[in-house]
Amino acid sequence: MNAPLPNVMAGPLAGARRISFVRGETLPQSPPPDDVRLSVTKRVVRTYFGTPGNAAITLACVLILAWLLPPLLNWAFLKATWTGNANACREAGGACWAFIREKFWFSVFGLYPFELRWRPATVLVIFAALVAVSAQRRFWSIKLVYAWVGTLVLMLALMGGSVLGVPVPGLAPVPTRLWGGWLVTIFLAVFGMALAYPIGIVLALGRRSERPIVRFVCVCWIEFIRGVPLISLLFIATFIVPLFMPTGVELDRLVRAQIAFVMFAAAYMAEVFRGGLQAIPKGQYEGADSIGLNYGQKMRLIVLPQALKITIPAQVNTFIGLFKDTTLVLIIGIFDFFTTLRSSLGDANWLGFATEAYVYAASVYFVCCYAMSKYSQRLEASLNEGQRR
């Protein structure tokens, strides 16, 4: 049993400490799993009150809930005001959902001209449909890319009344500074992510390139952008860039903000992807080389599919961060969803309902971020059939 093991570590590692372990006795038997042994009641009791420690934690949690929930429910529902004006709210003393109701459409459309709101509304519907389709893997093909480009054009046409400076007949032009609310938040986040993704891949590959100039440019981009706060990039894009434009050329401020977002997100994505590339074993690269694939084929067929897959959690992390960062566009005078609510707080007729506004904002952001998170988990699972543990 305890005979010395043959020295398998000959060669370069001969001097390293050998680790050998052979179990001498049988492990104690585990009890059968609870779900085949105990009734539901017993299992619950066992889970929550199984040990004195667990019982104490359960009790503490129940007490905290009993202390928090009644006032919360009382505020949010029982004493809440759903319709009426600010005075009705103040009399009732509970949550003032009437305030959210009053400002709801403003939070969706922002400063967009009121009588033209069917246009962003249409865009929202088309957009939701496209997201629903894109989320399903069976629709993944090059056609989907065309559909997105088409939607972007349609969105610009409907929202702004012109595409790349060409006016659309029958639609009054609406400058982008009047776009706002959900539309701007979604526009910045979704197209920001969509554009940052491929740029991030290119940057990640460039940073690992063997050509010094390519590597230098990519490293500069990534390190510079990651080294400054997003808000200063937005500031530069808004106030400094126009100073360097030739006279008469005016790049739209929403576009400038979007470019800043894309550059920012791309730098972060690049590092995420680089992590993925480094996690792929060298054998995969060598295997690709040995069957005669060139660089492009190797990356496209062997390396990237694996690297992108294993970095999904980090990608979603970056996306969720970017989604929430869109609130910073206030500095350049664009009213995104969150800004519309903060703006509503300054309405003299509805002063003092900040809590309601923040609860509303938090729930919208939570729903979006949680959906992204859940979707990414599902996607991961379905892409990982072969390796699931």
Place this chain on the structure above:
Amino acid sequence: MKNWLMGIAAVGAMLLGTTAADAGRDLDQIKQRGTIRCGVQGPSNPGFGVPNAQGVWEGFNIEICRAVAITIFNDPSKVEFVPVTSQSRFPALTNGEVDILSNNTTWTLTRDTGVNRFNFPAIVFYDGQSVMVPRRLNVTSARQLNGATVCVQPGTTTELNLADFFRQNNITFRPVVIEALDELRRAYDQGRCDVFTNDFAALAAQRTLLTNPRDHVILPERISKEPLGPTIRQGDEELTNIVAWTVFALIDAEEFGITKANVDQIAATNTDPRVRRLLGVEPGMGTAIGAANDGYARAIIKAFGNYGEIFDRWLGPTTPLALERGQNNIWTKGGLLYAPPAR
């Protein structure tokens, strides 16, 4: 942060010489574009500028900009409102994103000169740091507040002004320092301090949120001077004239008793030459300032009323802010609003 952002913008502007405006250049640009770009406080400022539920900007500062648009274009809708923040307002003005700021910017020496090179054609609102106390204390002057506990925001000029004021008057106070304005108000409302200090207009807004707003008074002293007015780039005399005389027309109209309701009748019947010149019945004044026509003041009053009417509509006693006129009354009624004669 504000400073380095300003620095970048100023350096950028100097490199390209964009601030070297020729006389009339800004006005020419505005006329060529067909709209004036007006920077307003984002996300919003109660009573002064707030987008309503339909996304349309409303408020005191908004109507000042619309009045300027009437002077230039004879059309109050020829304004693009551009929201700016306290960090972005000066870079936005410097680089031409906006033509005019109407966002409660205080006129100070350094903003009027030096690297910023802004112009403050007229003052539309006299603000100043004030103190609020519960009515039951029977205090009539801030000088009686020896030993009081004062609710104040930290790290602002508010805190410094307060210390200066108390030291100057040889009285002491104990500060209760809380960062968030909402929390500060709650502390005051619960009696944790005797005094609540902030700028007058902001203090009035906070007062509406107290449990019993009527039980609190804002004392008459102004601890600091905060003259607020529309701000433009320096170097365009024509635009300066237009903005200044637009504001003066509103003030004159109140002095002469011209209102939204009676402006047409007064224009038709009044014989006072000052009134007739102001309303363009006797021509010449509008042309002199470069307005769209001689009837610019009449058009403004017809659209929005005189200064007092605009004040009352957005800030006055019938609004939730319930500001008293105080210093913002015309000079004949004990206030500071005084317009040079239109002649």
